[in-house]
Amino acid sequence: MKVLKSTILKKRKCEFGNFELVPESGWKISQSFIDFESGLLIVSESDENEENWVDTGFGSRTIPNREHRIDIKTGEVLSSEQWTKYFSYETIEQISEDGMYKLITTRVHEPERDSDGIKEELIEIETGKTLSSSDGIAFRKEKRENSLESHYRRKKELEKRKAELESMPTLSQFFEMELEKLTERDVILEYYNSEYIFKLIYTGSVFELLKVSANFRYNLDWNSIKYSFESTFSSIQEFVSEFLTDKTWFLNHSPFNLNKDGSKGNQLLKKFVVYFFNELREKHDFTFDEYNQMQQWENHFYQLDSVKPEEYKQFCSNCKASVSYYPRYPKYICSNCSSKKITDESGLELSFSNIGMSGGLRITYKKEGEIIKEDTSQWQKLCFIEGKRFIATEARFGGIVIQTEK
DSSP states (O other), X not given: OEEEEOOSSSOOOBTTBSEEEEOOTTEEEEEEEEOTTTOOEEEEEEEOOGGGOEEEETTEEEOOEEEXXXXXXXXXXXXXXXXXXXXXXXXXXEEOTTSSEEEEEEEEEEGGGTEEEEEEEEEETTTOOEEEEEEEESOOSSOOXXXXXXXXXXXXXXXXXXXXXXXXXXXXXXXXXXXXXXXXXXXXXXXXXXXXXXXXXXXXSSEEEEXXXXXXXXXXXXXXXXXXXXXXXXXXXXXXXXXXXXXXXXXXXXXXXXXXXXXXXXXXXXXXXXXXXXXXXXXXXXXXXXHHHXXXXXXXXXXXXXXXXXXXXXXXXXXXXXXXXXXXXXXXXXHHHHTSOOBOTTSOEEEEEOSBTTBOOEEEEEETTXXXXXXXXXXXXXXXXXXXXXXXXXXXXXXXXXXXXX
């Protein structure tokens, strides 16, 4: 890379001074910024020739790049011998104000990539336990948050989030809140099946179910729709007792994603719908296809932070133990079940892992404790735990998820 300085004959200017940054032929400037600590201009170049890019597996490639340090006062590109003089490479120990933690920080020069890194270790003083250790980049545009600051920030965020969660209502409390908000002509629910479109409204004293014979579609001329009276319910519980009788209700009917005014309307039915699906999840009385219908209904009543998250229940599909609610994986098994011996069809022992940082599924086959082969060509794998059939796949955000086959 070259730095072309401004002259009397030719004025040059960039956002950092009276000079121009010119990358080497075949390369491009990928980023440039002023380092917060030193005030040096940091410029990165990346190779534009894709033939030089390195395949790292699973569809990702590493692009060759190099970093330069420039003195913006002189426009000089500094050698490592010059720019390293701007920094201290001594190990620094810092004790937190409350005396609970010790942070050990060392700036390290890395000649192989002609740059610097920051090594940190955060230790709990009372136990001597290392809470975290990290290797990070040294040159930054913004002030670097160290591990101690990060620890206290996360702790504060967790405390705030815990307080928020504790303040959220239960489903029963939420129901009472929605009940108090009811006003005359409120639309409680709009839904449809293959023959009719239904609307449940509150009249001020009772709940009325209206219907019209029509095939639902979003481009219907709603002003021309003429509902007829179907039935009356003295309370919302009476409607629930009739409508939510067995699981055919959510298989045979679908909710409008939004009311025609763009809102989700009153959420009076949320408690009953979530309770119903919690029971189905405990019994695992549903197929994957049926779960898609369940999700349509549950999503219709979903509002971020409207009730305590633990009101949504989920259970291990093998032992029925309570597990965290992950609607993307309705039949996943608990950690205790997934730690049991897993085999393939022939009895070979299996273990699963990601291929790399980008994910993927690696299947490791073992015989009598010895690895005999690994396979990265499949995106899912049939496996057996105590004679039962399961499917192992890569989880969406990393890791492995094992679910019952059906």
